[in-house]
Each structure stands twice: as C-alpha cells, then as structure tokens.
Amino acid sequence: MPVALITGGGKGLGACIARHLVSEGYKVVIADIDGAQAQETADEIGDQAIAITLDVSSESAVEEALDVVEQRCGLPWLLVNNAAIMKAEKLLEISMGSFDSIVSVNLRGTFLVSQRFARRLRAADKSGRIVNIGSLAGQNGGTATGAHYAASKGAVHTLTKVFARDLAPHGITVNAIAPGPLDLPSVAETIGAENAKRAFASLPTGEPGRPETVARMVAEMARPDAGAMTGSIIDINSGLYMR
C-alpha cells in the first residue's frame, strides 16, 4: 500500500486530498502544526490515516517527523506540500514579522520537507512523487491576498521546476497545482465573507474550484506510470488566468 505524507492535512484542501488518496488505496500521514485537528481528521478517515504534529518550517521537527513516519509506515511514495498560511494584507501595511512567518511556512517549509524527503529517497535508491500546492497568486500576483503570500507561492512554482530538473534522473517527479479561489472556508477567513461572495460571483466560470478536483489531480500526478510528467504547474483557476 503506497504511503502519502500530506502537510497541512488537518483541514481544508489537505484533508480533502487525504480522503481522496485513501479512496485510491493509499495510507495517509496527516502532518499539521495543529496536532488536534490532524488527529480529528485522521480519526474521521479511519484506519488508513495517522496524524502527526509538524511545523514544516522547523528543520529538527521535519527530520523527527520523517523518522517517525519511516518507523510507522516506511518511506512515503508521495509527499504533498500543502501547508501554508494565507493572508490578505495591504502592501504598505505588511510587517516584516508577517512577511517572515508566511515565507517561512510557504517557501522554507516546502523547500525543507521536499529536500529532506528527497534525500531519504535517494539514500534508499527509491523513486517517488512530490506535489506542491501553489496558487494563482504565485502566477499573476493574485487579487486579494498579500505580496508575501503571492511571492511565496511564485517561489514554490520555481522550486517545483528546480526540484523536477535535479530529481528527474532518479525517478522522482515534482509537479505543482496552482488553484484559484477554492470552495473552502479559508477564502472567507482570509478575505472576509462579503469579499469571498463577490469574488466567487465574478469568476469567469461562475464557480470556485472544487477541492476534489485538486485532490484528483494530485492522485493523477502521483501515479507510478506518470513518470514523464514532471516540472508541470497545472492551473485550476475558474478561467481567471490563462498562461
């Protein structure tokens, strides 16, 4: 049974990805800074899910978490870098504390977990899959989220390409998904309920992205026979931006 490690899997998109991967025959490790939330989601999913508490921005915590995962389920086949902080703050009002906290989870966390996972795959001479959750904001600057968030996600797209290039000879693929607004509570939590309603109503397709669409794309990217798909950034953005 393949194992998937999903960062930020306690709720929202990460929890949806975890549920979908279990339906596809995976065992999932839900790794979230909110350990209680991760446990709740794992309990809800059942036997095929375990929860661990993890701050993706901490080097020692990432190494310890990977040790625990390896001991409990073996080295995962799939890593989904989904943990992120989203904030809507005006450019001129962003404090350096806020900037650093977002970059440290969204960018540093994605780099750190990916690098340490890839090191372990290489040491074991194994292939694997990495899927990064990027964002439309990382491509076009976004509409409502702040410069820190948009820049961190743009960097996640760049990391996707660099990791894909360097790991291609080793059977490790690295892809990203760049969602626009998704039908999730986090949108209203980030930009306010009224703004979220307006944003959803003005989407070209008339509907926000479904988390399930993203989850199915993760599973597709992770297929063992999808080895030629690497370095791709797939848009699911309701027609807001076409490259």
Ligand SMILES: NC(=O)c1ccc[n+]([C@@H]2O[C@H](COP(=O)([O-])OP(=O)(O)OC[C@H]3O[C@@H](n4cnc5c(N)ncnc54)[C@H](O)[C@@H]3O)[C@@H](O)[C@H]2O)c1
């Ligand atoms: N919601 C959207 O419309 C949307 C759009 C584009 C991209 N995304 C991306 O999708 C992903 C999931 O977003 P969501 O809407 O489910 O958000 P969410 O806030 O509901 O979930 C994020 C999860 O990440 C966890 N987390 C935060 N900091 C962490 C850390 N340091 N270490 C480990 N876990 C941490 C949180 O506890 C939470 O469970 C993010 O990468 C986000 O940028 C979301």
